[in-house]
Amino acid sequence: MALKPEPTAPFHSVQYALRVLESVSKCGTGVTDTQIGRDTGLPAAHLSSLLLMLRREGYVEQVSDGAYVTGDSLVLLGSGATREAALAAKLRDTLTRLRDSVGAAVYISRYIDGEVRVTQVADGPLTPAVQEWVDFRSSAHASAAGKCLLTQLDHNGRRDHLSRHKIARLTSRTITNERVLFSRLDSQPATVPMLDIQEYAVGTVCAAVPLTAGSAVGCLALSLPIEHAHRLRSAAEALNRQAAPVVLSLTI
Template sequence: MALQHEPTTPYHSAQDALRVLETVVRHGTGVTGTELARHTGIGRERLTGLLRMLRREGYVEQVTDGAYVAGEALARLGSAESRARALRENLQRALDRLRDSVGAAVYVSRYVDGEIRIDQFAAGPATPVVNEWVDFRYSAHATAIGKSLLGQLDHNGRRDHLSRHKMARLTSRTITSDKVLLSRLESQPPTVPHLDLQEYAVGTVCAAVPITAGSSVGCLALSLPVRHAHRLRQAADALNRNAAPVLLSLAI
């Protein structure tokens, strides 16, 4: 199964942030912004934004002389036995902030061994999670998550998935023709969010954007009650713009 990855802006931001972290770790006693710019080759304006994000996420701290050192979130990853838990906690904090900044429930999903898997999500009283009334594994054709993940597979990978999962009609808006779905996936630009406009569940709209972490197929998604549908595209753009911390926590 070939993958159709096209690195996104958040991906490049996460890669640059990793370079900054590697430099900070190498200079255990602290490294200044000027030194970071010289060692990483990243421009000062861009570096300032990356350092602001890394401080907010707890990956670096600024000490009294202005130098940068490894932060608590990075230190927690040092112990092998606690690494998995620390990675999960770092990702959850990034998702919680993303939920608050876009004003919607957010989800991280991956395509693993031919199936859709929701890894983690962040929701709350004002940002309710989608009611999974039909297993997400069997409803890729109707969900923004499913369409985003399928969109990253090659044609044979998509056909294989659809041959194993019947395209059931879940609402009056659900696409049930594999030809129609495959045509739409084929023509969708990789930088444009996939949408679910009450195709999975009446009363809910969703959007999903691809995330590139290694060779895996993944996506970042959000859901909104249909009364907030007018905010969907704006929220999807914000989701894409602010995805770097989530990508970073997946890439570390």
């Protein structure tokens, strides 16, 4: 698998969050936000929002004197024997809350051994998952998640993928020309969600944003039935804003 030399969408807030967690972890008896600010060099407003997110996710806790200590989530994710189960539970919880927040089914997709794989899904009666009428592995050129993953590969990586999964017309909106597809992928801004307006399936719209966690190629996606298409852009922007907890749980 060939990757682009630079990450497509670095989540700077995750990098800063890791610095905050390092500051908190160094002091077992608790550390004030003032000290964390000195350790990390973060402005007070930015630090405040990060601490709020880290408390909500259970990575830090605030004790009676206002100091911050390591939270249960960080303890569980840091222990070898239970790390895998704790990570799975943490991802389920984070995705469920994200599903409820954006009002759409949400997914984590990875590019593993040359294939598109949906590894986690959070859906529900009011937020149905997209019906996989064509194998996701064969439809990366059409789905938001697949295109988002392809943007994170270099030209040779994309050509290799499409040599094994030929471009097929799935709907009248599907891009079937490789040159046009590559041009669309190259022009996609890293910070803007990738959209799929009935390219994969008639009656479904989707959006996806990259998950930058180390060298892994992944994305966070959502889907909506066509009758909720008017909410797609706002839901996609919310997905992008709220991706940091997902990246953080994959990074720790």
